[in-house]
Amino acid sequence: MQNLRQNLFANKTPLLIIFLVIATVILVALAMAPNRPSLPTPNLGAQKEIIADSSLSLSELYQIDEDEEASEAAVVSYQSDVQIMTGKNKVTGVQLEIKYDPALITTVDVLPGDFFQNPTELLKKIDTEEGIISYALGTENKGLSGKGVVATITFVPRTGVRGETAFEFLSKTTVVAENADQTVLKEMSGLEFSLGSSTPTSSSAQPASL
Missing domain, CATH: 2.60.40.680 (Immunoglobulin-like)
Structure with missing residues (x-):
């Protein structure tokens, strides 16, 4: 039984390492990515209407x-x-x-x-x-x-x-x-x-x- 557990742990270890490496790469890429400029906030203030006079x-x-x-x-x-x-x-x-x-x-x-x-x-x-x-x-x-x-x-x-x-x-x-x-x-x-x-x-x- 102990040998079976050791074999299962041995099989999962490479997958866990690969997952951790991928997650680390993604986090580093996100941290280094330039900040996206925020969209300008629309000016909702009322503009004075020019009347044809x-x-x-x-x-x-x-x-x-x-x-x-x-x-x-x-x-x-x-x-x-x-x-x-x-x-x-x-x-x-x-x-x-x-x-x-x-x-x-x-x-x-x-x-x-x-x-x-x-x-x-x-x-x-x-x-x-x-x-x-x-x-x-x-x-x-x-x-x-x-x-x-x-x-x-x-x-x-x-x-x-x-x-x-x-x-x-x-x-x-x-x-x-x-x-x-x-x-x-x-x-x-x-x-x-x-x-x-x-x-x-x-x-x-x-x-x-x-």
Whole structure:
């Protein structure tokens, strides 16, 4: 009987040694493994919601100059200001997309207004075939609040044309503000005017809410 016990103990000893060696290797590996970085804890604090509170509108037309050409025909240019009211927003940039009828007006141009001091022009494109003004500008300084002129549009009526036309804001028009990840444009009002008289008559279009 004693010999049987000795034989069983002798058979178990190698298995026990192997088990202990494996366990030791695992423990050493775990101890030497680099610490895994903990996942960042989500910031559950409520962030202040930025409300779209800005509006854009086009002013009534006014004459800006008159040049006499060799034919002695008067070439009269007109201007409309793109006006902004920021409400509670602190605006850092504006992108304008404005539609017009190239069959009725020509020599269209757009220039920065006085709302931004020393603005940076990011985009200026006038598609004379489709009749679309694409213009973007902004500031590297802090956002501005209040009202003012962000840009001015100038044009010349085509000779001999008559009819109703308009400057119309398109859906790509955008107002960018501090701490806002989307446009803060609340509403925009285009400009309707008549050509054919000595002086074009204009009226503001109904505001379009977004």
